[in-house]
Amino acid sequence: MTYYDLAIIGSGSGNSLVTPYWDGRKVAIVDGGTFGGTCLNVGCIPTKMFVYPSQLAAAAGQAGPLGVDLRLDKVRWQQMRDRIFGRIDAISEAGRRYRDEELENVTLYQDFARFTGPKSLVTAGGHAIEAGHVVVAAGSRAVLPQVPGIDLPQVHTSDTVMRIDQLPERVLVVGGGFVAAEFAAVFSGLGAEVTQVNRSAPLLKSEDALVSERFTEAAARSWDLRLGWTLSAIEEHGTGVRAVFAASEGAGSQTVDADIVLVALGRVPNTDTLDAAAAGFDLTGDGRLAVDGYQRVLSGGVPLPDVWALGDISNPFQLKHVANHEARTVVHNLEHPEQLRRSDHRFVPSAVFTRPQIASVGLTEQAARAQAAGGQIVTAVQEYGSTAYGWAMEDTEGFVKLVAEKATGRLLGAHIMGHDAATLIQPLIQALTFGLDVHSMARGQYWIHPALTEVVENALLSLDLPPGG
Numbered sequence: 001m002t003y004y005d006l007a008i009i010g011s012g013s014g015n016s017l018v019t020p021y022w023d024g025r026k027v028a029i030v031d032g033g034t035f036g037g038t039c040l041n042v043g044c045i046p047t048k049m050f051v052y053p054s055q056l057a058a059a060a061g062q063a064g065p066l067g068v069d070l071r072l073d074k075v076r077w078q079q080m081r082d083r084i085f086g087r088i089d090a091i092s093e094a095g096r097r098y099r100d101e102e103l104e105n106v107t108l109y110q111d112f113a114r115f116t117g118p119k120s121l122v123t124a125g126g127h128a129i130e131a132g133h134v135v136v137a138a139g140s141r142a143v144l145p146q147v148p149g150i151d152l153p154q155v156h157t158s159d160t161v162m163r164i165d166q167l168p169e170r171v172l173v174v175g176g177g178f179v180a181a182e183f184a185a186v187f188s189g190l191g192a193e194v195t196q197v198n199r200s201a202p203l204l205k206s207e208d209a210l211v212s213e214r215f216t217e218a219a220a221r222s223w224d225l226r227l228g229w230t231l232s233a234i235e236e237h238g239t240g241v242r243a244v245f246a247a248s249e250g251a252g253s254q255t256v257d258a259d260i261v262l263v264a265l266g267r268v269p270n271t272d273t274l275d276a277a278a279a280g281f282d283l284t285g286d287g288r289l290a291v292d293g294y295q296r297v298l299s300g301g302v303p304l305p306d307v308w309a310l311g312d313i314s315n316p317f318q319l320k321h322v323a324n325h326e327a328r329t330v331v332h333n334l335e336h337p338e339q340l341r342r343s344d345h346r347f348v349p350s351a352v353f354t355r356p357q358i359a360s361v362g363l364t365e366q367a368a369r370a371q372a373a374g375g376q377i378v379t380a381v382q383e384y385g386s387t388a389y390g391w392a393m394e395d396t397e398g399f400v401k402l403v404a405e406k407a408t409g410r411l412l413g414a415h416i417m418g419h420d421a422a423t424l425i426q427p428l429i430q431a432l433t434f435g436l437d438v439h440s441m442a443r444g445q446y447w448i449h450p451a452l453t454e455v456v457e458n459a460l461l462s463l464d465l466p467p468g469g
C-alpha cells in the first residue's frame with residue numbers, strides 16, 4: 001500500500017488539480033485511458049477541428065444564392081485527420097510526460113483502478129493506493145445497445161470514428177442528441193451520404209421545443225433523416241453493413257446500408273467500473289456519484305471528509321466547461337478547507353456545433369411555463385433574416401428566441417440557432433449570470449451596427465414587457 005496526500009482518478013479535468021500547492025506533497029494520478037481524457041482526445045477538441053473544415057466544405061453548397069458559384073473539389077480526409085491528431089496526440093503525450101517524468105512529486109499510474117474503501121484504491125495491475133484526499137474525475141463513456149452485430153469493425157462510437165482511414169461514402173448515424181447532430185453535419189458537409197436514424201422525434205429534444213422542431217426540419221433538408229425507428233441488428237453486407245430498425249411504435253421494419261455506423265446514444269458515468277457503490281459512495285438514480293454543492297462525495301446522504309468528485313462522473317450536464325468550473329471549485333476547496341466554495345450551476349450554457357449551430361442558456365419556454373407558478377412568461381423570436389447582417393447572408397434559418405418574466409423584465413432563457421450561435425449567445429449568458437434586466441441590456445449599451453449581434457438587440461426589444469421592464 002502506497003500513501004499519497006492526494007489521489008486523482010482521471011487525467012481529463014482532474015489533471016488541472018495539480019497546482020503548486022502540492023509541491024513537496026505526494027500526488028498520484030490514475031488513468032487507464034489516454035492521458036488528457038475525453039475532451040482533448042476524443043471529444044470537444046477533435047470534433048470541432050473536424051467541424052470547421054466541414055463548414056468550409058459545406059459553404060460551397062450555400063454560396064449560390066449570394067451570386068458566388070463555388071465547387072468542392074476534394075476532401076483530403078487523411079491529411080485532415082493527421083493534422084488534427086498530429087496536434088492533439090502531441091499535447092496528450094507532452095502532458096503525460098510532464099506528469100510522469102518531470103514533476104518529482106507526482107506518480108502517474110497508467111491503469112484503471114477501483115475503490116476498496118472511500119480513500120483506498122487498487123489498480124488493475126495490483127498497486128494498492130491510500131490517500132489523504134481523493135478526487136474522482138473518472139468521466140463517462142459511450143453507451144452501446146446490446147444488439148446483434150454491435151461488435152462489427154464498421155460500427156463506431158465517437159471514440160473511434162474520427163480516426164478512420166478514409167472518408168466513407170455512406171455514413172449511418174444512430175441517435176438524436178449532441179454527438180449525432182455534430183457528426184451528421186461533419187460527414188454530410190464533407191460530402192458523405194448521411195442517413196440519421198433516431199428512435200423518437202424530434203432531434204435534440206432537450207432543447208427549447210422551437211429549436212428542436214426547426215433543427216429537425218433543417219437536418220431533414222441536409223441529410224436523409226428517419227425518425228421513429230429503433231436499432232435492432234447490424235449485419236455485414238459487402239464491405240459495409242446493413243442495419244435493421246424496428247418501428248418504435250407499432251409494427252414494421254426497415255434497413256439502411258452504409259460503410260460505417262456511428263452509434264451516439266448517450267454516455268454513462270464510470271461509477272460501475274470504479275466499484276463506487278462498494279466503497280459506500282451514494283449514487284444518483286442515473287448512476288452518477290452524488291455530491292453536495294462543494295463537490296464533496298456523499299455517503300448515506302452525508303459528505304465524506306476529503307473525498308471529492310467533478311465532471312461527468314458526478315454532474316448531469318456532461319460538458320467540459322462545467323467540469324472545468326467544478327475543478328476550480330475543488331482546487332479552491334482542497335487548498336482552503338476552512339472557506340469552502342460552492343460550484344455555480346445556475347446558468348450552464350451549451351452549444352451544439354452542428355449545421356446550423358445551436359446554443360442555449362437558462363430555461364426553455366416549456367420549463368419556464370412549468371415553473372412560472374402563475375407569473376406571466378413572455379417570449380420573443382427574432383429571425384437573423386430580419387437584420388442587416390442576415391440580409392448580407394441571405395439567411396433563412398437563423399433565429400434568437402428569448403424567454404423572460406413579464407413582471408420583472410428578468411431574462412430566464414436564451415436559445416439561438418444559426419451562424420455563430422455559440423458566440424452570439426455569450427452576452428446573454430452574461431446577462432443571466434449577473435442579473436442584467438432586459439431593458440438595461442437592450443438600451444444601456446451600444447450594439448455595433450450592422451453586426452449580427454443586432455439580432456440579439458432586436459430580440460430583447462421584441463419582448464412584450466412593461467415600459468422600463
Ligand SMILES: Cc1cc2nc3c(=O)[nH]c(=O)nc-3n(C[C@H](O)[C@H](O)[C@H](O)COP(=O)(O)OP(=O)(O)OC[C@H]3O[C@@H](n4cnc5c(N)ncnc54)[C@H](O)[C@@H]3O)c2cc1C
Binds near residue numbers: 034
Ligand atoms: C464527441 C464528444 C464531443 C464533445 N464536445 C463537447 C463540446 O464541444 N463542448 C463541451 O463542453 N463538452 C463536449 N463534450 C463533453 C466533454 O468532453 C466532457 O464533458 C468532459 O470531457 C468530461 O471531463 P471529465 O474530466 O469529467 O472526464 P474525462 O475527460 O472523460 O476524464 C476521465 C478520465 O478518467 C479515466 N478513467 C475512467 N475510469 C477510470 C478508472 N476506473 N480508473 C482510472 N481512470 C479511469 C478515463 O480514461 C478518462 O481519461 C463532448 C464529448 C464527446 C464524447
Ligand SMILES: NC(=O)c1ccc[n+]([C@@H]2O[C@H](COP(=O)([O-])OP(=O)(O)OC[C@H]3O[C@@H](n4cnc5c(N)ncnc54)[C@H](O)[C@@H]3O)[C@@H](O)[C@H]2O)c1
Binds near residue numbers: 175176178
Ligand atoms: N457540443 C457539445 O457540448 C457536445 C458535443 C457532443 C457531446 N457532448 C456531450 O456528450 C454527451 C453525450 O452525447 P450523446 O449525443 O451521445 O448523448 P445525448 O444524451 O445528447 O443524446 C442521446 C440520444 O440517444 C437517444 N437514445 C438513448 N438511448 C437510446 C436507445 N436505447 N435507443 C435509441 N435511442 C436512444 C436519446 O433519445 C438521444 O436522442 C451529451 O450529453 C453532451 O453533453 C457535448
